[in-house]
Amino acid sequence: MKKIVWWLSVTNYQIIFNEAKENVGHKKFYNIKSYLNPKKYSPLPSIPALKRKKVLNLAHSHFSMDFLKTNKLEIIGKISDYMSDSFYDKIANHVKKEDFVLYNPKKNGEYLERVKALCPNLSWKALINMSPDEVAHWMNKSKLYVDFGYHPGQERMPREAILMSCCVITGSQGSAAYQDDVPLPKGFKFNEAVDSPEAVANQIALTLNKFEDKIHLFSDYKQKILAEKENFNQAVNHVFNKN
Template identity: 90%
Template sequence: MQVNSNSIFYIFCPANFATGGPEALHQLGHRLNSLGFNVFMHYILKTDQDPVHPNYLKYNLSYTDEIVNSKNNIIILPETYLAPIFKAKYNAIKKIVWWLSVTNYQITFNQEKEKVKHKKFYGIKSYLNPKKYAPLPTISALKRKRVLNLAHSHFSMDFLKTNKLEIIGKISDYMSDSFYEKIANHVKKEDFVLYNPKKNGEYLERVKALCPDLSWKALVNMSPDEVAYWMNKSKLYIDFGYHPGQERMPREAILMSCCVITGSQGSAAYQDDVPLPEGFKFNEAIDSPEAVANQIMLTLNKFEDKIQLFSDYKQKIFAEKENFDRAVNHVFNKN
């Protein structure tokens, strides 16, 4: 898209909140700022705390509560916070939605829909009187408002194309330097199998029952340093959870020389998003737990051979920052 030299970017982001989405939003702000654009973070859902999470001070971004509603300016919104699209005070400013997670949009939309489902004729009322009745951010409503859209993954790109939304490009995030600083290649690998109990359910429990003698380690209630400690010394990380986007933990595991097994839900269904070698991605509806258990045992026993299969994926992760910079330059017309 064409951006004027006097344009101002406002990036909407949850205040004092550290997860993959906010990190990506700060990465985008940092890159736009380095290209010479005028960029401000606009923090939402604020409390009495400093809105800038300590993890993001390194991006050195200014923030503001005031937004100039001009056609030359641009607001960038995560897919979970689309209310500004329908507000009169933002009627002139260009609006871009960055689809960091298709799933989180659907969850948020369903929650909003649930709140108004008992209000008679709410859809018509919100269309006729949006000042009083906040419109639901349906796909049709986004099209009517001529919102521009950025994909984050091939999963989200497919979603945008299927729904015929106007796409201006694809920008994926990158692993921050803090992850690379935790890599400890000198640590001896052991036969630990890591998993996140918050993201794995009954299917993994069936797999675990087939391998009761293995050392299973749940990554729960741990600091980032503790997670890194276990990834550096373990041979395998398993994630059968839903992948709403390009998840960070599998990438972190690969950087720390773990083999990785995933399911095929959400973004994991797309090999371009989660490019695991053949035999390390399973479909829970088709593949038996016995097949997974066999791959686990083979991976642990032949680790030195199996880890080599992940070298292409690791190189792709190493190139994320360069690809991110190139994508931002391309989308916002910087050569």
């Protein structure tokens, strides 16, 4: 057997690892013991520990590939995922689009709240405490999905929104910083550290008013998502036949 880590989420690994490290770091003489005998006293999956154990690594996104290269971990390839076949049954292209702006409150924070405060008259819909069918219902009837989360990997909801013919606006954290991971058209990706909430609010208003023109800008991204399953199978064959 070979031990392989498939890096679906870089950011969540960092968050959970740091929490675990804090939980054990206060133990008596832990730092000294882990230094003198790292194999015994460093049970946490740190980068050095993964190297010592000669764990192989699979990237999932260009974001994770960059992370693995930066940390000089042994990489055997890149395999992205794809939408479940059952998801496509939920797409309803005949549904009339309305001026709803969708967002996931668990994935957004203060920056989006500032944007929302500038657009009080818009119909904002939080995708929370919903079944997959309910999420699909709102995506099918809405014009826009907004996601200023930290994008630990290639996020599912933005891709679902694209397939259900929503325009998408994101920030530039995590994988969203990589155009190869989140290939949005120009003007639909914002850097929260630089771009003002007013700029986002203006793009939202423009997108809702000119939806029929704007949605065509997402056709290339949509075709890329539709090809994910075929690309997944090819990547699996390439990685494991090669190794």
